[in-house]
Amino acid sequence: MNKIPSALLAFRIMAWVxxxxxxxxxxxxxLGYLLWGYADDGGKPGLYSLLWVAHGWLYFAYLIAxxxxxxxxxxxxxxxxxxxxxxxxxxxxFYADFVMHRYxxxxxxxxxxxxx
Amino acid sequence: MRSRNRYLNEFLKPVxxxxxxxxxxxxxxxxxxGKWQWDRTQNILNAERAAAAAVIPAPDVLGPDLDPSDFGRxxxxxxxxxxxxxxxIGNRLSGGGDNANAGQWIVNDFELDTGxxxxxxxxxxxxxxxxxxxxxxxxxxxxxxxxxxxxxxSNQRNGVYAVIDSAVFSSEWGVALSDGFLVVESxxxxxxxxxxxxxxxxxxxxxxxxxxxFFYAIQWWIFALFAVALYVRWIMVSGRQKEIR
Numbered sequence: 001m002n003k004i005p006s007a008l009l010a011f012r013i014m015a016w017v018x019x020x021x022x023x024x025x026x027x028x029x030x031l032g033y034l035l036w037g038y039a040d041d042g043g044k045p046g047l048y049s050l051l052w053v054a055h056g057w058l059y060f061a062y063l064i065a066x067x068x069x070x071x072x073x074x075x076x077x078x079x080x081x082x083x084x085x086x087x088x089x090x091x092x093x094f095y096a097d098f099v100m101h102r103y104x105x106x107x108x109x110x111x112x113x114x115x116x
Numbered sequence: 117m118r119s120r121n122r123y124l125n126e127f128l129k130p131v132x133x134x135x136x137x138x139x140x141x142x143x144x145x146x147x148x149x150g151k152w153q154w155d156r157t158q159n160i161l162n163a164e165r166a167a168a169a170a171v172i173p174a175p176d177v178l179g180p181d182l183d184p185s186d187f188g189r190x191x192x193x194x195x196x197x198x199x200x201x202x203x204x205i206g207n208r209l210s211g212g213g214d215n216a217n218a219g220q221w222i223v224n225d226f227e228l229d230t231g232x233x234x235x236x237x238x239x240x241x242x243x244x245x246x247x248x249x250x251x252x253x254x255x256x257x258x259x260x261x262x263x264x265x266x267x268x269x270s271n272q273r274n275g276v277y278a279v280i281d282s283a284v285f286s287s288e289w290g291v292a293l294s295d296g297f298l299v300v301e302s303x304x305x306x307x308x309x310x311x312x313x314x315x316x317x318x319x320x321x322x323x324x325x326x327x328x329x330f331f332y333a334i335q336w337w338i339f340a341l342f343a344v345a346l347y348v349r350w351i352m353v354s355g356r357q358k359e360i361r
Contacts, residue, residue: 049328056335060342067346077135077350 007069008104012097014062015086019093021058025051026090062087069100073107126355139347143340150336157329164323175230177260178294186260188318193256193298194229197236197249201225201289206276210240210312219243222311223280223297225289226256235282235297237261239311248309258298259316 028048032038063084070080086096174193177186205221219242226236241247264279282293299316
Protein backbone atom coordinates (compact mmCIF):
# COMPACT_ATOMS: atom_id res chain seq x y z
CA MET A 1 0.00 0.00 0.00
CA ASN A 2 1.34 3.41 -0.95
CA LYS A 3 1.09 5.86 1.93
CA ILE A 4 2.83 8.74 0.17
CA PRO A 5 -0.21 10.45 -1.50
CA SER A 6 -2.17 10.69 1.78
CA ALA A 7 0.95 11.83 3.68
CA LEU A 8 1.53 14.48 1.01
CA LEU A 9 -2.09 15.65 1.26
CA ALA A 10 -1.81 15.95 5.08
CA PHE A 11 1.43 17.88 4.70
CA ARG A 12 -0.02 20.20 2.05
CA ILE A 13 -3.06 20.99 4.22
CA MET A 14 -0.88 21.71 7.25
CA ALA A 15 1.60 23.75 5.17
CA TRP A 16 -1.24 25.96 3.96
CA VAL A 17 -3.08 26.31 7.26
CA UNK A 18 0.13 27.00 9.23
CA UNK A 19 1.41 29.25 6.45
CA UNK A 20 -1.75 31.37 6.29
CA UNK A 21 -1.89 31.76 10.09
CA UNK A 22 1.83 32.63 10.30
CA UNK A 23 1.62 35.08 7.37
CA UNK A 24 -1.43 36.87 8.87
CA UNK A 25 0.21 37.03 12.30
CA UNK A 26 3.43 38.40 10.77
CA UNK A 27 1.64 41.09 8.75
CA UNK A 28 -0.45 41.97 11.82
CA UNK A 29 2.73 42.21 13.94
CA UNK A 30 4.46 44.46 11.39
CA LEU A 31 1.45 46.80 11.20
CA GLY A 32 0.98 46.63 14.98
CA TYR A 33 4.54 47.50 15.91
CA LEU A 34 5.07 50.07 13.15
CA LEU A 35 1.71 51.85 13.16
CA TRP A 36 -0.48 50.86 16.10
CA GLY A 37 1.92 51.12 19.05
CA TYR A 38 2.05 47.44 20.08
CA ALA A 39 5.45 48.06 21.69
CA ASP A 40 3.58 49.72 24.59
CA ASP A 41 2.53 47.35 27.34
CA GLY A 42 -1.02 46.04 27.03
CA GLY A 43 -1.52 47.58 23.58
CA LYS A 44 -2.15 44.26 21.85
CA PRO A 45 -5.66 42.86 21.31
CA GLY A 46 -6.47 39.37 22.59
CA LEU A 47 -7.04 37.96 19.11
CA TYR A 48 -3.49 38.90 18.11
CA SER A 49 -1.97 36.87 20.95
CA LEU A 50 -4.39 34.05 20.22
CA LEU A 51 -3.21 33.92 16.59
CA TRP A 52 0.38 33.37 17.75
CA VAL A 53 -0.73 30.71 20.21
CA ALA A 54 -2.69 29.05 17.37
CA HIS A 55 0.41 29.09 15.17
CA GLY A 56 2.40 27.34 17.91
CA TRP A 57 -0.05 24.44 18.09
CA LEU A 58 -0.67 24.29 14.34
CA TYR A 59 3.10 24.17 13.81
CA PHE A 60 3.17 21.09 16.03
CA ALA A 61 0.65 19.39 13.70
CA TYR A 62 2.77 20.59 10.75
CA LEU A 63 5.84 18.96 12.34
CA ILE A 64 4.09 15.60 12.62
CA ALA A 65 2.81 15.76 9.02
CA UNK A 66 6.22 16.86 7.70
CA UNK A 67 8.18 14.20 9.62
CA UNK A 68 5.77 11.52 8.45
CA UNK A 69 6.25 12.58 4.82
CA UNK A 70 10.02 12.98 5.16
CA UNK A 71 10.37 9.45 6.55
CA UNK A 72 8.16 7.95 3.86
CA UNK A 73 10.30 9.67 1.22
CA UNK A 74 13.51 8.55 3.05
CA UNK A 75 14.80 12.12 3.29
CA UNK A 76 18.26 12.61 4.84
CA UNK A 77 18.28 14.38 8.20
CA UNK A 78 19.30 17.85 6.93
CA UNK A 79 16.59 17.89 4.26
CA UNK A 80 14.10 16.82 6.95
CA UNK A 81 15.18 19.61 9.29
CA UNK A 82 14.88 22.15 6.44
CA UNK A 83 11.34 20.93 5.78
CA UNK A 84 10.47 21.26 9.48
CA UNK A 85 11.92 24.77 9.76
CA UNK A 86 9.87 25.91 6.75
CA UNK A 87 6.84 26.05 9.08
CA UNK A 88 8.48 28.71 11.25
CA UNK A 89 9.56 31.15 8.52
CA UNK A 90 6.78 33.38 7.14
CA UNK A 91 5.76 32.33 3.61
CA UNK A 92 8.38 29.51 3.52
CA UNK A 93 5.75 26.80 4.01
CA PHE A 94 4.07 27.80 0.72
CA TYR A 95 7.37 27.20 -1.06
CA ALA A 96 7.84 23.92 0.84
CA ASP A 97 4.38 22.85 -0.33
CA PHE A 98 5.28 23.69 -3.94
CA VAL A 99 8.62 21.81 -3.76
CA MET A 100 7.17 18.74 -2.06
CA HIS A 101 4.24 18.57 -4.46
CA ARG A 102 6.61 18.66 -7.45
CA TYR A 103 9.00 16.18 -5.82
CA UNK A 104 6.29 13.59 -5.17
CA UNK A 105 4.72 14.09 -8.59
CA UNK A 106 8.05 13.31 -10.26
CA UNK A 107 8.64 10.14 -8.23
CA UNK A 108 8.60 7.05 -10.55
CA UNK A 109 6.71 5.16 -7.84
CA UNK A 110 3.83 7.63 -7.61
CA UNK A 111 3.66 7.93 -11.38
CA UNK A 112 3.12 4.21 -11.59
CA UNK A 113 0.48 4.43 -8.85
CA UNK A 114 -1.57 7.16 -10.49
CA UNK A 115 -1.46 5.46 -13.89
CA UNK A 116 -3.13 2.35 -12.51
CA MET B 117 20.74 -9.73 19.47
CA ARG B 118 21.52 -8.99 15.84
CA SER B 119 18.91 -6.22 15.59
CA ARG B 120 20.27 -4.52 18.74
CA ASN B 121 23.74 -4.50 17.25
CA ARG B 122 22.36 -3.03 14.05
CA TYR B 123 20.86 -0.03 15.89
CA LEU B 124 23.98 0.27 18.07
CA ASN B 125 26.17 0.36 14.96
CA GLU B 126 23.96 3.04 13.46
CA PHE B 127 24.12 5.04 16.69
CA LEU B 128 27.94 4.81 16.84
CA LYS B 129 28.50 6.08 13.31
CA PRO B 130 30.35 9.46 13.34
CA VAL B 131 27.47 11.25 11.61
CA UNK B 132 25.02 9.92 14.23
CA UNK B 133 27.28 11.09 17.05
CA UNK B 134 27.50 14.59 15.53
CA UNK B 135 23.71 14.67 15.16
CA UNK B 136 23.33 13.39 18.74
CA UNK B 137 25.56 16.19 20.03
CA UNK B 138 23.53 18.72 18.04
CA UNK B 139 20.38 17.15 19.49
CA UNK B 140 21.67 17.64 23.05
CA UNK B 141 22.46 21.27 22.20
CA UNK B 142 18.98 21.78 20.73
CA UNK B 143 17.33 20.18 23.79
CA UNK B 144 19.31 22.40 26.19
CA UNK B 145 18.49 25.47 24.10
CA UNK B 146 14.78 24.58 23.91
CA UNK B 147 14.69 23.84 27.64
CA UNK B 148 16.04 27.29 28.46
CA UNK B 149 13.80 28.99 25.88
CA GLY B 150 10.85 27.26 27.55
CA LYS B 151 12.08 28.25 31.01
CA TRP B 152 12.49 31.84 29.82
CA GLN B 153 8.84 31.93 28.66
CA TRP B 154 7.76 30.20 31.90
CA ASP B 155 9.58 32.82 34.01
CA ARG B 156 8.02 35.58 31.91
CA THR B 157 4.57 34.06 32.55
CA GLN B 158 5.24 34.16 36.30
CA ASN B 159 6.68 37.69 36.17
CA ILE B 160 3.70 39.03 34.23
CA LEU B 161 1.29 37.33 36.67
CA ASN B 162 3.17 38.74 39.68
CA ALA B 163 3.26 42.23 38.20
CA GLU B 164 -0.47 42.07 37.39
CA ARG B 165 -1.29 40.79 40.88
CA ALA B 166 0.81 43.52 42.50
CA ALA B 167 -0.90 46.16 40.37
CA ALA B 168 -4.31 44.72 41.22
CA ALA B 169 -3.47 44.65 44.93
CA ALA B 170 -2.22 48.25 45.03
CA VAL B 171 -4.59 50.73 46.66
CA ILE B 172 -5.67 53.36 44.13
CA PRO B 173 -7.93 56.46 44.25
CA ALA B 174 -11.62 55.59 43.81
CA PRO B 175 -12.18 58.06 40.93
CA ASP B 176 -9.72 55.99 38.84
CA VAL B 177 -12.09 53.03 38.73
CA LEU B 178 -15.58 54.46 39.36
CA GLY B 179 -17.86 55.48 36.50
CA PRO B 180 -21.04 54.56 34.62
CA ASP B 181 -19.56 51.15 33.64
CA LEU B 182 -17.18 49.34 35.97
CA ASP B 183 -14.41 47.27 34.43
CA PRO B 184 -14.93 43.69 35.72
CA SER B 185 -11.17 43.43 36.27
CA ASP B 186 -11.58 46.09 39.00
CA PHE B 187 -14.02 43.99 41.06
CA GLY B 188 -12.33 43.29 44.39
CA ARG B 189 -9.85 46.19 44.09
CA UNK B 190 -9.10 48.24 47.18
CA UNK B 191 -9.60 51.98 46.70
CA UNK B 192 -9.38 55.10 48.81
CA UNK B 193 -12.19 57.66 48.61
CA UNK B 194 -12.40 61.07 50.30
CA UNK B 195 -15.75 62.85 50.63
CA UNK B 196 -19.02 63.15 52.54
CA UNK B 197 -21.93 60.85 53.37
CA UNK B 198 -25.33 62.22 52.39
CA UNK B 199 -27.50 61.16 55.34
CA UNK B 200 -30.72 61.85 53.44
CA UNK B 201 -29.83 59.14 50.90
CA UNK B 202 -29.73 55.85 52.80
CA UNK B 203 -30.99 52.40 51.86
CA UNK B 204 -31.46 49.44 54.20
CA ILE B 205 -30.90 46.01 52.63
CA GLY B 206 -33.00 43.40 54.44
CA ASN B 207 -32.33 39.79 55.48
CA ARG B 208 -28.58 40.09 55.87
CA LEU B 209 -26.72 37.99 58.40
CA SER B 210 -23.76 38.98 60.50
CA GLY B 211 -21.36 36.18 61.37
CA GLY B 212 -21.92 32.55 60.38
CA GLY B 213 -23.31 29.26 61.66
CA ASP B 214 -25.19 29.28 64.99
CA ASN B 215 -23.88 32.72 65.90
CA ALA B 216 -25.38 34.38 62.81
CA ASN B 217 -27.52 37.42 63.62
CA ALA B 218 -30.31 38.58 61.33
CA GLY B 219 -30.16 42.23 60.42
CA GLN B 220 -29.73 44.77 57.65
CA TRP B 221 -26.98 46.33 55.61
CA ILE B 222 -26.68 50.11 55.48
CA VAL B 223 -25.97 51.59 52.04
CA ASN B 224 -25.27 55.32 51.93
CA ASP B 225 -24.84 57.84 49.10
CA PHE B 226 -21.22 59.05 49.24
CA GLU B 227 -20.14 62.22 47.44
CA LEU B 228 -16.46 62.17 46.59
CA ASP B 229 -14.50 65.42 46.69
CA THR B 230 -14.26 65.07 42.90
CA GLY B 231 -18.07 65.47 42.77
CA UNK B 232 -18.89 61.88 41.79
CA UNK B 233 -21.42 59.84 43.74
CA UNK B 234 -21.12 56.20 44.69
CA UNK B 235 -23.22 53.83 46.81
CA UNK B 236 -21.21 52.74 49.85
CA UNK B 237 -22.05 49.66 51.92
CA UNK B 238 -21.07 50.85 55.40
CA UNK B 239 -21.87 47.58 57.18
CA UNK B 240 -24.37 45.56 59.20
CA UNK B 241 -26.81 46.70 61.89
CA UNK B 242 -29.52 44.71 63.74
CA UNK B 243 -32.94 45.04 62.02
CA UNK B 244 -34.09 48.67 62.31
CA UNK B 245 -31.11 49.26 64.62
CA UNK B 246 -29.49 52.68 64.95
CA UNK B 247 -25.99 53.73 63.95
CA UNK B 248 -24.04 56.94 63.53
CA UNK B 249 -22.89 58.65 60.34
CA UNK B 250 -19.88 60.97 60.27
CA UNK B 251 -21.03 64.47 59.31
CA UNK B 252 -17.67 65.89 58.24
CA UNK B 253 -15.23 64.80 55.57
CA UNK B 254 -14.30 61.09 55.75
CA UNK B 255 -11.60 59.06 54.11
CA UNK B 256 -12.73 55.55 53.17
CA UNK B 257 -10.68 52.52 52.43
CA UNK B 258 -13.12 50.31 50.53
CA UNK B 259 -13.44 47.44 48.05
CA UNK B 260 -15.08 47.74 44.62
CA UNK B 261 -18.02 45.38 44.04
CA UNK B 262 -20.43 44.83 41.14
CA UNK B 263 -24.16 45.44 41.63
CA UNK B 264 -26.08 42.64 43.31
CA UNK B 265 -28.89 42.96 40.76
CA UNK B 266 -29.52 39.29 39.98
CA UNK B 267 -33.07 39.83 38.79
CA UNK B 268 -35.12 42.55 37.15
CA UNK B 269 -37.91 44.48 38.79
CA SER B 270 -38.60 46.34 42.02
CA ASN B 271 -36.73 45.04 44.99
CA GLN B 272 -38.14 47.39 47.61
CA ARG B 273 -40.63 46.42 50.34
CA ASN B 274 -41.62 48.83 53.14
CA GLY B 275 -38.53 50.94 52.57
CA VAL B 276 -36.21 47.92 52.81
CA TYR B 277 -34.39 46.70 49.71
CA ALA B 278 -33.51 43.13 48.76
CA VAL B 279 -30.28 43.79 46.85
CA ILE B 280 -27.74 46.55 46.25
CA ASP B 281 -28.35 47.98 42.78
CA SER B 282 -26.83 51.40 42.06
CA ALA B 283 -29.24 51.96 39.14
CA VAL B 284 -32.25 51.66 41.50
CA PHE B 285 -30.64 53.98 44.09
CA SER B 286 -29.72 56.49 41.36
CA SER B 287 -33.35 57.00 40.39
CA GLU B 288 -34.51 56.81 44.02
CA TRP B 289 -32.04 59.43 45.26
CA GLY B 290 -31.94 61.55 42.11
CA VAL B 291 -28.15 61.42 41.77
CA ALA B 292 -25.93 59.84 39.12
CA LEU B 293 -24.24 57.02 41.04
CA SER B 294 -21.25 55.12 39.76
CA ASP B 295 -21.87 51.57 38.55
CA GLY B 296 -21.47 49.00 41.34
CA PHE B 297 -20.74 49.96 44.94
CA LEU B 298 -17.98 50.15 47.55
CA VAL B 299 -17.73 47.97 50.68
CA VAL B 300 -16.18 49.90 53.57
CA GLU B 301 -13.04 48.36 55.04
CA SER B 302 -12.27 51.33 57.30
CA UNK B 303 -13.41 54.92 57.81
CA UNK B 304 -11.18 57.74 58.98
CA UNK B 305 -12.03 59.35 61.29
CA UNK B 306 -13.84 56.31 62.70
CA UNK B 307 -17.33 57.03 64.07
CA UNK B 308 -18.13 55.59 67.53
CA UNK B 309 -21.35 53.80 66.55
CA UNK B 310 -20.68 52.85 62.93
CA UNK B 311 -22.35 49.78 61.33
CA UNK B 312 -20.33 46.59 61.67
CA UNK B 313 -17.98 46.23 58.67
CA UNK B 314 -18.87 43.22 56.45
CA UNK B 315 -16.53 41.22 54.21
CA UNK B 316 -16.87 41.82 50.46
CA UNK B 317 -18.50 39.08 48.34
CA UNK B 318 -15.73 39.20 45.73
CA UNK B 319 -12.40 39.05 47.53
CA UNK B 320 -9.71 39.38 44.90
CA UNK B 321 -9.40 41.23 41.64
CA UNK B 322 -8.96 38.91 38.67
CA UNK B 323 -5.83 39.29 36.57
CA UNK B 324 -5.41 38.43 32.90
CA UNK B 325 -3.45 35.21 32.42
CA UNK B 326 -0.52 35.55 29.95
CA UNK B 327 -1.70 32.66 27.78
CA UNK B 328 0.78 33.34 24.98
CA UNK B 329 3.90 33.06 27.15
CA PHE B 330 2.49 30.06 29.03
CA PHE B 331 1.82 28.12 25.80
CA TYR B 332 5.19 29.13 24.34
CA ALA B 333 6.90 27.65 27.41
CA ILE B 334 5.05 24.34 26.99
CA GLN B 335 5.64 24.32 23.23
CA TRP B 336 9.41 24.75 23.56
CA TRP B 337 9.52 21.73 25.88
CA ILE B 338 7.31 19.68 23.55
CA PHE B 339 9.61 20.59 20.63
CA ALA B 340 12.61 19.33 22.63
CA LEU B 341 10.84 15.98 23.20
CA PHE B 342 9.87 15.93 19.55
CA ALA B 343 13.51 16.38 18.49
CA VAL B 344 14.50 13.38 20.65
CA ALA B 345 11.70 11.26 19.16
CA LEU B 346 12.76 12.33 15.67
CA TYR B 347 16.37 11.29 16.34
CA VAL B 348 15.38 7.89 17.74
CA ARG B 349 13.16 7.20 14.75
CA TRP B 350 15.90 8.30 12.36
CA ILE B 351 18.36 5.81 13.96
CA MET B 352 15.79 3.01 13.74
CA VAL B 353 14.82 3.74 10.14
CA SER B 354 18.47 3.99 9.04
CA GLY B 355 19.26 0.71 10.83
CA ARG B 356 16.35 -1.05 9.19
CA GLN B 357 17.30 0.23 5.74
CA LYS B 358 20.79 -1.22 6.26
CA GLU B 359 19.28 -4.66 6.75
CA ILE B 360 17.07 -4.39 3.66
CA ARG B 361 20.12 -3.60 1.59
